Amino acid sequence: MSDKQKRILIVDDESPIRRVLHQKLSKEGYRCEEANSAEQAMHWLTGNTAEVVILDIETPGRSGTEVQKEIKARYPDTSVIVTADVNEGSIAIQCVTQGADDYIFKPFKLDEVLLSVERALEKRKLEAKIKKYQQRLRGEADWQTAGMRQRFLGTIEALVFALEAKDKYTAGHSQRVTSMALAIGKELALSAEELEDLRCSSLLHDVGKIAVDQLIQNKPGRLTPEEYEHIMIHAHLGAGIVRPVVNEAVVEIIDHHHDHYDGSGLHQAVAGETIPLGARILAVADAFDAMTSERAYRAAMTIPEATREIKRCAGTQFDPAVVKAFLKMAKSTS
Numbered sequence: 001m002s003d004k005q006k007r008i009l010i011v012d013d014e015s016p017i018r019r020v021l022h023q024k025l026s027k028e029g030y031r032c033e034e035a036n037s038a039e040q041a042m043h044w045l046t047g048n049t050a051e052v053v054i055l056d057i058e059t060p061g062r063s064g065t066e067v068q069k070e071i072k073a074r075y076p077d078t079s080v081i082v083t084a085d086v087n088e089g090s091i092a093i094q095c096v097t098q099g100a101d102d103y104i105f106k107p108f109k110l111d112e113v114l115l116s117v118e119r120a121l122e123k124r125k126l127e128a129k130i131k132k133y134q135q136r137l138r139g140e141a142d143w144q145t146a147g148m149r150q151r152f153l154g155t156i157e158a159l160v161f162a163l164e165a166k167d168k169y170t171a172g173h174s175q176r177v178t179s180m181a182l183a184i185g186k187e188l189a190l191s192a193e194e195l196e197d198l199r200c201s202s203l204l205h206d207v208g209k210i211a212v213d214q215l216i217q218n219k220p221g222r223l224t225p226e227e228y229e230h231i232m233i234h235a236h237l238g239a240g241i242v243r244p245v246v247n248e249a250v251v252e253i254i255d256h257h258h259d260h261y262d263g264s265g266l267h268q269a270v271a272g273e274t275i276p277l278g279a280r281i282l283a284v285a286d287a288f289d290a291m292t293s294e295r296a297y298r299a300a301m302t303i304p305e306a307t308r309e310i311k312r313c314a315g316t317q318f319d320p321a322v323v324k325a326f327l328k329m330a331k332s333t334s
């Protein structure tokens with residue numbers, strides 16, 4: 001739309017003023033509408049759009065400053081030019097400080113009004129351009145941040161896989177745990193957002209093992225209480241490693257993935273439903289995969305054996321509701 005096809009609403013209770021403005025601006029190619037009161041103007045604006053409103057602040061019915069404020073609040077893209085008598089100068093200036101785009105003193109020259117309309121339209125165009133530019137910049141920044149985060153997460157994932165692959169007993173552990181946790185999550189009707197948090201935390205849940213002594217971790221035998229305590233700090237360490245790049249829900253799931261439902265886990269601060277649901281799900285998937293994987297010091301349990309063990313620990317180590325979903329899921333896939 002060219003500027004000259006734009007719509008101008010002229011609000012003035014004096015019909016001769018409306019008429020001369022209408023004639024002048026129409027001659028310049030603008031489409032003009034008239035209103036003789038604030039009420040009439042507001043009524044017209046509810047069903048129509050004007051690029052510019054020329055508003056006499058002396059229009060009967062309501063105070064000009066109030067009307068001008070209402071127009072700007074309801075239609076922020078509409079430019080408002082107020083007209084006022086010279087002795088109302090302070091009110092006109094007040095209108096501009098409250099959002100009006102310009103003011104003209106009466107009696108005005110028609111060319112002066114035309115110039116003010118053109119200026120207001122130019123300003124409007126510029127504001128729209130700035131808005132678009134800012135949106136684009138914001139979009140690019142979001143895209144860059146998301147891209148960086150994705151690359152960083154990819155690096156951590158690769159690190160976890162590399163760490164697990166070094167040991168034939170743990171190779172592929174996080175990926176298998178993720179598949180199982182997601183299957184349980186779906187059984188529990190988790191939302192898409194919760195499933196995504198669960199996926200992310202399951203893939204990264206053991207990242208803290210990077211900081212754990214490899215000799216203890218791969219020890220071919222039972223761990224001493226001290227060694228067990230050393231290994232178990234990986235949950236908290238892992239949460240700290242991923243915190244800068246994931247949301248708080250993912251951090252919490254990783255931090256609590258070794259918590260016991262009955263609160264009997266090592267250095268545990270929360271219990272029961274207070275443990276994040278994702279962590280309660282991850283605990284079952286993690287334990288099941290660990291039990292069904294061979295270790296240097298023991299053979300792998302069979303699936304029925306491990307399933308029985310999970311069932312036995314419902315209510316103590318594991319959330320009974322999660323175990324129920326796990327059993328349902330296991331039954332449907334067996």
Ligand SMILES: [Fe+2]
Pocket residue numbers: 205206234235257258286
């Ligand atoms: Fe773990």
